[in-house]
Amino acid sequence: MAVFPMLTVNGDRLNRSLYQLAEIGKLPNGGVSRVAFTTEDLLARQLVQSWMVEAGMTVFIDAAGNIIGRYAGQCEGAPALATGSHIDTVPVAGRYDGCLGVVAGVEMVRVLNENKIRLRHPLEVIVFTDEERSVIGSKAMAGEIREGPEYYVRLDGTPIQPCLEKIGGDWSKIRSAKRYRSDIAAFVELHVEQGGVLEHLGIPIGVVDGIVGQYRFAVTVIGRMNHAGTTPMHLRKDALVAAAQIVLAVNRIAVEIPGDQVATVGYFTVSPNATNTVPGKVDLRIDLRDLSQNHLEYLLALLKKELDAIATASQTEITMRQTLQIMPTLAADPIKAVIQEVCERLDLPYTRLPSRAGHDAQEIGRFTDMGMIFVPSRNGISHSEDEYTSPEECTQGGNVLLQTFLELDKIYGV
DSSP, rough: OOOTTTOOOOOOHHHHHHHHHHHHOTTTTTTBBBOOTSSSHHHHHHHHHHHHHHTTTTEOOOTTTTEEEEEEESSTOEEEEEEEEEOOSSSSSSSTTTTTHHHHHHHHHHHHTTTOOOOOSSSEEEEEOTTTTTTTHHHHHHHOOSGGGGGOOTTSSSSHHOOOOTOOGGGGGGGOOOOOTTTTTEEEEEEEEEHHHHHHHEEEEEEEEEEEEEEEEEEEEEOOOOOOSEEEEEEGHHHHHHHHHHHHHHHHHHHHSSSSSSEEEEEEESSSOOOEEEOOOOEEEEEEEOOOHHHHHHHHHHHHHHHHHHHHHOOOOOEEEEEEOOEEEEEOOHHHHHHHHHHHTTTTTEEEEEEEEHHHHHHTTTEEEEEEEEOOOOOOOSSSTTTOHHHHHHHHHHHHHHHHHHHHHHHHHO
């Protein structure tokens, strides 16, 4: 495989840019708060755009508010090779989630521009809008936007229209943000793992097989509220006992059924929640994830069977309503192969693994070839002030990204 062995990212500059970005919205304990559409988000977007221009890119903001930095290629009209991520954060975040992918993309173009290298394809570095809540930026680019702006109302009640206007977008033209395979031939996102697999294995690079599908369900158990002292055990319709059996069933499906799925009950409320009262109602939420759509459907069928049996045995009424259905997106085999070959050339151990968290790449992979590169997260922590990936690990990820794009430029047609 022909690569440029001497071409590497400037690790000091890459990490300095990460720290500079983290100063915007910096919290007292070292974390970052940069929720989409806030003043902090706007300032960060301005900073990244200035970096893009300095690196030789032209900058465009589409109707969804996505920032697109474009570095021209040799072949006019060729589809782009794209990378990027997001710079918005959850209310209390670290400095790496999303930001590493954006900064590494900018750094890649900086290196190419400094060395006066133009690939055959144009390169795009994309900052996607509001990944942490609505994913509106990458969904719009994939043509997956929901009808009606009311779906995208902010938690504080602010309509989406003025939010997009604030960052240069336009809800009335949001359909124009849709891209096609003829626009983007391949997309690769560098990201911190946000889990502990790489650190546990002592491996610096993860080659992502795909991004899991997510099924979520709201479950309600209706029993009969009654006196805890005077109601004999055999005459009870205890909603909490039934709900506890559901929790165990969900865990059993995740642990005992062959596969790589995960399942969680992370929300649970009991009514009336009184010590001396047999619970009459329980609301709970189930989160089910796997890389295979067929396997998710199989697990769902098993879950429904379990709930029917629990309802019969406990004499309760159990209803389940799906609240989220995100389809899995598999990484493209050619991209995975290139990432692996690059790791071998750079003498960086790697492993294959799924992404169990959602990413912008999941949406982009619905219309073109997608791949992801993971670097370790210390203690598997993310969405926290304690999120940390070492400067060396960030640099290693940046070098794998750079070399991957140099090779993808050869294998994708123009």
